[in-house]
Amino acid sequence: MLKTFRHRWRAWVNRRLPRSDSRLFTQKTIFILPTGAGVVFGILLLIMLVTGINYQNSLIYLMTFLLGAVFVGAMHQTHNNLSGLKLTLLRTGEDFAGQSVPFHFRATASKRGAVAIRLSCDGEVLPPIHVLPDQSVDVALFVPSSSRGYLRPERVLIETRFPFGLLKAWSWLRPATAAIVFPAPLKAPEAQLMMGEGDDENAAQSAPGQDHADLRPWREGDLSQRVLWKRFARSGQMVVADWQGDQGQPHWLDFNHYPGVDAELRLSYLSSLVQDRSKQQAPFGLRLPGQVIEPDTGATHTQRCLRALAVWGQKPPRDAIRWPHGTRDREVSDSQTAPDVHVGGAA
Structure with missing residues (x-):
């Protein structure tokens, strides 16, 4: 009653x-x-x-x-x-x-x-x-x-x-x-390598201590400082330079590098790694099922990655959905994926 x-x-x-x-x-x-x-x-x-x-x-x-x-x-x-x-x-x-x-x-x-x-x-x-x-x-x-x-x-x-x-x-x-609310950071196992496939091969192509740049078309979210404006003035094409060299090759923080681990635990591992890479001011990218954030550096890029980890597999709350305070409405399984979203470098 x-x-x-x-x-x-x-x-x-x-x-x-x-x-x-x-x-x-x-x-x-x-x-x-x-x-x-x-x-x-x-x-x-x-x-x-x-x-x-x-x-x-x-x-x-x-x-x-x-x-x-x-x-x-x-x-x-x-x-x-x-x-x-x-x-x-x-x-x-x-x-x-x-x-x-x-x-x-x-x-x-x-x-x-x-x-x-x-x-x-x-x-x-x-x-x-x-x-x-x-x-x-x-x-x-x-x-x-x-x-x-x-x-x-x-x-x-x-x-x-x-x-x-x-x-x-x-x-x-x-x-x-x-x-x-970001995932609580948890130290990842040291045995796991965060280098994506092909990173070692790319690293071998660049001599240590020498700068190297990969040119690619501009994508929404790329920093304006990285746009080659002289080339844009000549050809009208916006091209972005991905610089590598003194800071080393960009690391890929990948959700799939922890097979058999609970999804929430993986997100906590990645949250800790994002913080570590940010403190080192080293370039890194983030791969989640259905979402990719290209390698970049800086506080804005760090916040972007943490937000992606926080809301992965969830929908924004609505009046018809009563979300408990900072909790999940349901457990997100390893196989659950979100719509494909590709995000460029931090704006």
Whole structure:
């Protein structure tokens, strides 16, 4: 019975508060109830009222109605403290599985302002914030993650108990934008070689310490610095030079280099290798089933590879699909492939 009630309550709230990265809180979207202190306060008022009726004491009547008026005034003030407030998701962060991912919000107050507003999600609670009338305050809420993938909180709670803590007014923002959680890096077995087939042969063709460049047509995502502009001015063809030499031959980080290993474990191995190659500032490429990222270097290329590892085999979350926080909806088998996508060097 209780489970059915909770399910219907959540379904009703979800219909009333559809997913959106921005919400203006009004009377239709704000909930208010007495807190524990408010319930005790109300019981004391009831006892005082019964006592005043029993003893026909005018002073008790006066105190009862006076405190009752304070309670009603606090109810209006608590509700107005949240009414007219606009909460907007500005951007999401990225991090590795097991870490807390930042979600950056902006709270904009109405002409009444907002005092002691608190944001929370999955046990992470921000300190109370105060927003001056017609002003904005930016805050970052860190949402915990458990596994790689898309991280989209089901609800971000916003509440206030100002001024006396007797009542609690609250609502939710259900973000539509998801953050990306990278696979937790795990050191790969040393016996596995990350050189792709044919790399040794190509390396033998280039003398050590001598620069060598492979010319290829420009692809979307290639760095503009690597385009041979003089040749483009002469022939009108955009050609990119893949330089090799002092930095060594580019390594291929390949998903298929770990036969018999769980897919998620392979992704963790590759995540660690991407970090290692990035620290060495060495060129590397990434091969996943259905996706290839050409060799390149730099922070942008590293982020691109980590994002590819994070979302491999998954679809972006939609309203019809309830993705747990940073977890997979289902296990991705070794044989599962995504549509063919070929990505060039980092833009």
